[in-house]
Amino acid sequence: MNEIVSIPSYQPIPFPAPFVVLEVLLILGFFLHLIPMNISLVGGFVSAICLFIGGENADSFYSRIGKQLAFSLPIFTSFAITQGIVPLLFIQLLYGPMFYTSSILMGSYWISIVLILVIAYYLLYIYKFNFKKLGAFAPWLLIAASFLFLVIAYIFTHNMTLMLQPEKWLELSKSTTGLALSNAEPQILPRLLHTIIGSIAVTGLTIGCFGLYLKTRKNAPEATLEVNDPLITGSDNPESYSTWLIKFGSTIYLVLTFIQFLSGVWFLLSLPREVMLIYMGKHLPATISFGLSFFTAIVSLIMALFAVLKGSKFAFVMTLINALLTILGMVFMRHYLRVVETIKYIDPAKVAVKIQWDWLFIFAVLAVLLIVYLGWLVKVAHNAFDKDVLN
Amino acid sequence: MNYPLWSIPGLGGSWAVGLISVIHVFISHFAVGGGIFFAVTEYLALKRSESNDLTLRHNSEMLYAYLRKHSKFFMMVTTVAGAVTGVGIWFSISLVSPDGTASLIQTYSLGWATEYLFFVAEIATVLVYFYTWDKVSKELHLALAQWYAVLSVFTLIIINGILSFMLTPGGWIESKAWYEGFFNPTYWPSLILRLLVMLAIAGMYSLITSARLKASESEDVANFRAYMLKYSSKWFIPVFLIGPIVGFWFFSQVPQAVITNIFTGIQSSGVGNFSILARAIYLSLILSGTVLVFALVGPYLNPRGFSFGSAVAFLVCGLGVTSMSEWSREMLRKPYVIYNYMYSNGIRKADLETINKDSFAAFSKWEDPDNIGVSMFRQQCMICHTTDGYRSMKKLLGERDLEGIKTFLLMMRETDPEKNSYLNIMPPLVGTDKEVEALAEYLITLKPVKLGV
């Protein structure tokens, strides 16, 4: 019934680097966007809930982590935005004909991301610099920010889905206002839910990382001192703040990732059958990423269980590594989904390539220098905060 | 033409690009200029703190306090508004000029990827800079400011190549070699001009914040306020001295046709627009001249008499100049997105003939066979016109009847500037006779029925 429009063409200008390089940059770039984005997406909710549980008691572990997490959100948001540039660049380069089209069709929503993002971001800073003045109202700012990020995520998911569905375009292109959405699309909600649940799990890991960080600090002995006060620890057993963080974070991860298994199945089943089958052997790289991330996910869950029970540093680090590998695997899976869905229409691997060796070389050298420089910056910051890590 | 069209009724789409760009240009210029300002001022503060002279040491303390206070605003503006509007420009151009954006990206993806590296380093540095006040040694803190300044200048060095490429792609048109497009004829004058403006914007910010210091509080504050105002006004000196020369250099590199456009285009086409462009350029020159002269006679010669209100007036003029010069820069390029290569509506100059021979339908992915006229209008005209809002087609058609419109469209198809005096503002119309006919039939329906009789 739906006519398929002819797909826009690439510009008659060669790509500046081999396709594989660009593809890897897209995938890794998205991975680097995903992690901080996850935290800024739901971090507001999670920290607000912690603050609510902690209530009036500012010493309680919940209040402390709520505040610390909330304070870190502007930085994570900043990372999410800067890291978003890489996938934005390469998705336009490689999948432009489909990506530009769907962005235009939902143009008014797409452009509104800019405004929503500025507001959400400033809400986080307003919290950070005024939370004392704001009192009990403060956590609501975090919730509002998270809600706005959620709207952004919805728009993104909508676009990422719409770009794969040219059969919907012709109908939508009849209006030029860019206000049409194809909400009825069955993939969108499970896909978004998958992102949200994953985000909470990643935020759990982040909380665990705070604990891990405190344990490694020589100048923060308070963090490893055991406290025997249920009003502070929220439990009857004596607990140190850093161990509590690892346990608490791992619990979040464990529970949410378990749910994620279920929602992942829903997402998989919402896909058209022939697409689903690419993960079951029809497409080798897709099947391998699926198999590996399935495996690492199971390992991370077992390790998380130990981390929850014992608060052990080792178990938590293993959880973390396996979880990151799982996410990387998922990012690959997601990429292959796009590959098989677009290959019918466009094939970026077939676009002419004229390698800009000089620039590729400059880029590679600068990328290494950047990593060195960031390493130095981290060291500077690390030493600077030696004394007051607890606030 | 490759893509569908996004246009807000009554406004079109380009305003979104314009609006976001102006905000972003101001903030990003502030980010670079401010970075240099922080590096230089903190250097002075550090040097003076080591001095034996008590007044200098006192001045150093005040400077530190000033920098410390304003670094928060600086960090929040550059990392949030600067970064988000920067991404916003990208969002908006890909909606409004997808073909143009795709051409830029296919040519300069590695350029942008490199820009990203500097950008990440820049943002990370300003965050560490802000959060490590009094937590690291003064020397190290100064080093962070200096790193920031250098990194942010590098972001300019890269993005300037891509921006100036659009107006003067130079040898790239023939060779398609990236470096010819990047180091194009206006690369260096644009770079220097932008750097000068950046310093002035930093000065402007510092004027505002210094003017807000309360002189009535104490003699000490009054002195420092006077000192800061005088110091801030010095940041205008470079653009004052070198600006005109570089401006002249810039215009000497712009294609002759563009210059002709500004001045003589007014008479020959009879279209009001270019007198507006010429006026905008004059006005922004006059305004910047005024700002500069006042900066010297106001805060420099008479810092104590300089009020906060005057500082705000400066800022408003500064914003005005920025918006007007960005607008003029965009207008200069019209009707191209990439000069001499691709028109604003996404049609490549090289494709004109083929389209006229085959048909626009064969080219456009979005021509609706039942509504050819509407499709033609959307794909070829709506990037600049709306039906009855901004640059309203209804109004611009004026008294023309169907014949009049057809004659006009016939003229629009000409690619010889002798025959088509609109070539400097509008891309030539393309398509077969039948398609042009359909466009005319559609255009006449836009006019109020009564006038059509």
Ligand code: HEM
């Ligand atoms: C901080 C607010 C942001 C949130 C909450 C957010 C959320 C998301 C989500 C949920 C997705 C996955 C969509 C899906 O496939 O279902 C996504 C993908 C993406 N985001 Fe973000 N995003 C944010 C900011 C940005 C910014 C500022 C940029 C650009 C600089 C960006 C660039 C991208 C790109 C290019 C993708 C697609 C990558 C790919 O498919 O390979 N994001 N984002």
